[in-house]
Amino acid sequence: MADLLSIKDLVIEATSYPPGEKPRTVTLVDGVSVSLEKGRVLGLIGESGAGKSTIGLAAMAYGRGGVRLTGGEVRLNGRNIRGAGAVTLRELRGREVTYVAQSAAAAFNPAKKLMEQVIETCLLHKIMTRPAAEARAVELFRKLGLPNPEGFGNRYPHQVSGGQLQRAMTAMALCPKPDLVIFDEPTTALDVTTQIEVLAAIKEAIHDQGVAAIYITHDLAVVAQVADDIMVLRHGKTVEYGPTDQIINRPGQAYTQALVSVREIAHVEKPDAAPILTVDAVTARYKGTNFDVLKRVSVAVAPGQTLAVVGESGSGKSTLARAITGLLPAGQGAITFAGRCLSPDLAGRSRDDLRELQMIYQMADTAMNPRQTVGTIIGRPLEFYFGLKGAEKAKRVAELLDQIEMGKGFAERYPAELSGGQKQRVCIARALAAKPKLIICDEVTSALDPLVADGILKLLLELQAREGVAYLFITHDLATVRAIADKIAVMYRGEVVRYGQKSDVLSPPFDDYTDLLLSSVPEMRLGWLEEVLGRRRMESAGN
Amino acid sequence: MHPLITLVVQRIALGLILLLAVSVLIFLGVEALPGDTAQAILGQGATPETLANMRESLGLNEPAISRYFTWLGHALTGDFGVALTNKIDIAQAIGQRLGNTLFLAACAGVIAVPFAIGLGLLAARHNGRWPDKLISGVTLAAISLPEFVAAYFVIYLLTQVFPVLQPVSMVFPGMGFLERLHAVALPVIVLVMVVLAHMMRMTRAAILNVMQSPYIETAELKGLSPMQVIWRHALPNAVAPIVSVVVINLAYLVVGVVVVEVVFSYNALGQYLVDHVTKRDLPVVQAVGLIFAAVYIGLNIFADVVGIVANPRLRHPK
Numbered sequence: 001m002a003d004l005l006s007i008k009d010l011v012i013e014a015t016s017y018p019p020g021e022k023p024r025t026v027t028l029v030d031g032v033s034v035s036l037e038k039g040r041v042l043g044l045i046g047e048s049g050a051g052k053s054t055i056g057l058a059a060m061a062y063g064r065g066g067v068r069l070t071g072g073e074v075r076l077n078g079r080n081i082r083g084a085g086a087v088t089l090r091e092l093r094g095r096e097v098t099y100v101a102q103s104a105a106a107a108f109n110p111a112k113k114l115m116e117q118v119i120e121t122c123l124l125h126k127i128m129t130r131p132a133a134e135a136r137a138v139e140l141f142r143k144l145g146l147p148n149p150e151g152f153g154n155r156y157p158h159q160v161s162g163g164q165l166q167r168a169m170t171a172m173a174l175c176p177k178p179d180l181v182i183f184d185e186p187t188t189a190l191d192v193t194t195q196i197e198v199l200a201a202i203k204e205a206i207h208d209q210g211v212a213a214i215y216i217t218h219d220l221a222v223v224a225q226v227a228d229d230i231m232v233l234r235h236g237k238t239v240e241y242g243p244t245d246q247i248i249n250r251p252g253q254a255y256t257q258a259l260v261s262v263r264e265i266a267h268v269e270k271p272d273a274a275p276i277l278t279v280d281a282v283t284a285r286y287k288g289t290n291f292d293v294l295k296r297v298s299v300a301v302a303p304g305q306t307l308a309v310v311g312e313s314g315s316g317k318s319t320l321a322r323a324i325t326g327l328l329p330a331g332q333g334a335i336t337f338a339g340r341c342l343s344p345d346l347a348g349r350s351r352d353d354l355r356e357l358q359m360i361y362q363m364a365d366t367a368m369n370p371r372q373t374v375g376t377i378i379g380r381p382l383e384f385y386f387g388l389k390g391a392e393k394a395k396r397v398a399e400l401l402d403q404i405e406m407g408k409g410f411a412e413r414y415p416a417e418l419s420g421g422q423k424q425r426v427c428i429a430r431a432l433a434a435k436p437k438l439i440i441c442d443e444v445t446s447a448l449d450p451l452v453a454d455g456i457l458k459l460l461l462e463l464q465a466r467e468g469v470a471y472l473f474i475t476h477d478l479a480t481v482r483a484i485a486d487k488i489a490v491m492y493r494g495e496v497v498r499y500g501q502k503s504d505v506l507s508p509p510f511d512d513y514t515d516l517l518l519s520s521v522p523e524m525r526l527g528w529l530e531e532v533l534g535r536r537r538m539e540s541a542g543n
Numbered sequence: 544m545h546p547l548i549t550l551v552v553q554r555i556a557l558g559l560i561l562l563l564a565v566s567v568l569i570f571l572g573v574e575a576l577p578g579d580t581a582q583a584i585l586g587q588g589a590t591p592e593t594l595a596n597m598r599e600s601l602g603l604n605e606p607a608i609s610r611y612f613t614w615l616g617h618a619l620t621g622d623f624g625v626a627l628t629n630k631i632d633i634a635q636a637i638g639q640r641l642g643n644t645l646f647l648a649a650c651a652g653v654i655a656v657p658f659a660i661g662l663g664l665l666a667a668r669h670n671g672r673w674p675d676k677l678i679s680g681v682t683l684a685a686i687s688l689p690e691f692v693a694a695y696f697v698i699y700l701l702t703q704v705f706p707v708l709q710p711v712s713m714v715f716p717g718m719g720f721l722e723r724l725h726a727v728a729l730p731v732i733v734l735v736m737v738v739l740a741h742m743m744r745m746t747r748a749a750i751l752n753v754m755q756s757p758y759i760e761t762a763e764l765k766g767l768s769p770m771q772v773i774w775r776h777a778l779p780n781a782v783a784p785i786v787s788v789v790v791i792n793l794a795y796l797v798v799g800v801v802v803v804e805v806v807f808s809y810n811a812l813g814q815y816l817v818d819h820v821t822k823r824d825l826p827v828v829q830a831v832g833l834i835f836a837a838v839y840i841g842l843n844i845f846a847d848v849v850g851i852v853a854n855p856r857l858r859h860p861k
Contacts, residue, residue, distance in 0.1 A: 093764055095766065098764070111855050120775075121766065124766060156856075
């Protein structure tokens with residue numbers, strides 16, 4: 001059978017404009033070849049910047065921003081579409097190939113009803129009449145497990161949840177009966193408990209409709225559940241390309257092996273000790289609301305140890321961090337730190353309270369002033385808390401840079417000149433500069449590629465061993481929890497539903513929510529998704 | 544109650560409070576001027592006795608606060624008193640001129656608004672290429688000319704070089720609609736030139752801002768043409784900023800066109816106001832000031848309400 005999509009020696013370039021230098025051409029994708037038959041699913045996997053999305057969009061002959069498809073060929077249904085005219089491309093986009101974006105919340109037009117957007121392609125290309133398209137959309141809503149399929153289309157994007165929007169986006173892509181659908185990280189922005197449902201819905205829909213798909217993700221465990229073949233990409237080049245079974249179970253390349261084994265840091269928990277931070281029955285709500293975001297939350301952190309706070313978005317884990325730091329004053333309850341009772345709001349805290357309690361954020365990018373050098377950023381707490389100046393300050397900055405495994409040459413650089421992992425390291429150094437007793441880490445590895453995140457976790461553990469600093473580690477990722485925690489608190493809807501030593505929390509018997517959470521984490525083996533869903537179906541049938 | 548209604552009612556109430564505050568300012572401003580109405584009426588020949596008598600008969604010896612409320616109460620019932628200079632009823636004089644003002648503003652607005660938005664969309668569609676640069680260049684040149692220069696230029700062009708219109712825009716009661724249109728053609732052309740650039744540039748900027756959104760990429764990947772993308776997906780999300788700038792320009796067409804009125808001898812509110820400012824006819828100044836403020840505030844509330852209603856999050860809460 002002829003291939004539906006065949007990409008040969010594709011070269012994709014863009015022009016980069018480094019500040020103060022001449023514009024230069026950078027190669028984003030270099031000589032990649034792909035072939036895809038009707039009804040098959042190809043997984044594209046790699047770190048950010050590997051060129052996965054760029055290749056996915058190239059299948060629609062689309063270059064984001066100034067991206068240009070400069071070499072090779074992209075054959076769709078037998079004809080080369082690279083360099084085709086605008087009219088030809090408009091004809092095939094939406095008719096032959098459709099696209100599911102990473103953030104459905106941003107990819108839907110906020111001013112239009114979902115139904116209008118879902119059937120727009122069908123009407124535009126005159127694939128079906130309006131009644132037929134609406135009927136098909138409702139049918140897809142039902143298949144994808146959306147609530148009230150008949151009425152769902154009458155809602156606006158802001159009126160439904162993120163998981164529902166992602167499914168609506170899938171319905172939008174499938175509605176015009178395309179030959180090929182590009183899924184660009186469709187579940188990355190979702191909680192694990194939602195991800196598993198969306199993943200299952202997408203997989204079923206692909207098979208039902210008999211379409212081919214390109215599934216782009218950075219999560220190998222996810223792609224292993226849906227793809228027939230996998231291509232591993234790095235720096236715009238193919239590292240390895242083969243059937244899913246072979247890539248997961250018998251990876252040929254060292255890079256693929258590293259990706260497969262990345263989730264296996266072993267961390268032995270330390271025995272419980274007298275706490276340095278105690279949060280006792282803390283309740284908090286945001287101004288102007290009458291709803292408690294934290295409901296009588298009690299946890300404790302021992303010196304030199306890590307408490308991991310786990311939960312999905314909206315569970316209150318970041319709010320807990322805000323209550324501890326005083327950014328959101330707790331309504332009730334007490335927070336004791338290093339033997340002192342902390343004032344609920346920031347204004348009532350001493351300078352030592354502030355110094356000994358530091359915070360690192362998810363988005364290292366926005367947590368640094370882009371107009372300051374790394375040296376200034378790290379030097380600021382040294383000056384503020386310890387009054388260091390001149391050579392003394394520079395010496396300490398160099399020491400801190402050494403601790404985060406970056407050379408002292410980095411002191412002169414600006415944040416924009418650093419990679420994602422390096423930026424997060426600078427943020428760690430800035431927190432360390434205050435010589436804190438406790439650092440609150442809010443999803444510090446969530447925005448990073450797995451291998452880079454791994455490096456950050458190892459660094460945090462080393463620093464803990466050397467400096468004896470305690471961490472309150474907020475995350476939604478259970479692999480990260482296993483790698484770093486001594487104690488775990490599982491949060492759900494503002495309450496701590498499970499709390500204790502890591503080994504106790506992660507061993508059965510589980511409460512319902514923890515069970516759901518743990519079993520939803522994708523595992524790196526074929527057939528895991530069907531196994532979990534089958535088990536859940538049997539359990540609910542048994543009840 | 545639907546939260547939208549609450550918001551809209553709040554906005555209107557705020558507008559009314561603002562208007563009240565402006566009326567206080569207008570009253571105080573006139574109060575603060577040296578001399579008073581009695582002096583203005585009697586002029587140079589005033590003696591202390593005649594002044595005292597006049598003040599007594601005009602009620603000027605009452606405290607300022609009670610005079611303010613008397614004035615406001617009369618204004619609310621449409622009674623602005625009589626002009627000092629010619630003893631003509633102010634409300635009547637304003638009524639006719641306000642009609643002329645609104646007619647001119649409406650004619651200019653009906654042409655300028657769709658034209659400016661259309662050009663803005665076109666410029667956004669061809670962002671950075673020659674149609675964009677041409678539109679920006681021409682409209683900027685038009686706005687950079689002072690109004691009277693533009694006016695004389697248009698007069699020269701359309702009455703001397705191509706004599707199709709007459710250079711004065713006299714209107715009088717009883718004139719037919721078409722005759723009126725013919726009479727105001729020249730000032731309308733000038734006003735369109737003056738307000739076009741601002742609205743067009745804001746439309747272009749608002750559209751380009753929305754074009755950065757991921758849902759625009761979604762629309763492009765559905766196979767929509769660039770103009771379809773702008774019309775169906777960008778414009779509905781750019782309504783609020785566009786309407787607010789349109790309204791500022793409409794307000795300008797009502798309250799700020801005295802120069803054009805003078806050049807074309809068009810008998811409207813702006814000229815009336817300036818005439819009476821020079822004659823220190825304070826009741827007229829107060830009355831016209833209040834009307835201009837009401838127009839300005841009313842139009843801006845309208846823009847606010849459109850902005851609120853255009854926001855789907857407010858129109859359809861969760």
